[in-house]
Amino acid sequence: MPKLGQPRRAIAMAAATLTLAAGTALGVGGTAQAAAACTGWERIGTDGTYTYAGTFAGTVQQYWDSCAAAGQADLAAEFIWAPGFSGSVRLYIGDPWGPTLSTTYDMSGGNGSHSVFFAPVNHGAVSPNDAWRAGAEINDSQCVQWTSLHYYGNGSEWAGPYGGCGDLTAP
Numbered sequence: 001m002p003k004l005g006q007p008r009r010a011i012a013m014a015a016a017t018l019t020l021a022a023g024t025a026l027g028v029g030g031t032a033q034a035a036a037a038c039t040g041w042e043r044i045g046t047d048g049t050y051t052y053a054g055t056f057a058g059t060v061q062q063y064w065d066s067c068a069a070a071g072q073a074d075l076a077a078e079f080i081w082a083p084g085f086s087g088s089v090r091l092y093i094g095d096p097w098g099p100t101l102s103t104t105y106d107m108s109g110g111n112g113s114h115s116v117f118f119a120p121v122n123h124g125a126v127s128p129n130d131a132w133r134a135g136a137e138i139n140d141s142q143c144v145q146w147t148s149l150h151y152y153g154n155g156s157e158w159a160g161p162y163g164g165c166g167d168l169t170a171p
Helices: 006-025
Strands: 041-052 055-065 075-081 088-094 101-106 115-121 131-138 143-146 149-151 157-159 162-165
Touching (some): 041 149, 041 162, 055 088, 055 131, 088 115
Antiparallel strands (some): 088 101, 088 131, 149 157
């Protein structure tokens, strides 16, 4: 290697460092390695399957938005109707320590939608009690099918899906 003067040596070292840094940022085949990026609404936990009057009515699911900005809703419930089944559905989202939020969608008119989505919660920073469920109640039956109780602190499931009557708060 030829001897370089002090300024040229500094430039060469800087160029080598930048090349090394660029090589670290590029993977095999020269593709950039993306940082953990947001992916939008993601289904979380285990779905709850709803049977109404002995007939499969649909599925309730819980979602989390990894792209939500501070102050925006980032937890949601969705109900996906079974083909041929319609009625009203009340969607719930809640945790065992706080109020359970809900809203009702009347699908009995057959408006052509196969699912309804309810996104009311901004749960903010992860806390020790950061566990949530989504639920669905059909035709004011007082019977709710809940998804699993998902703990956002580490992604684990604290409890599986649960269905019951007379208990309209997240267990």
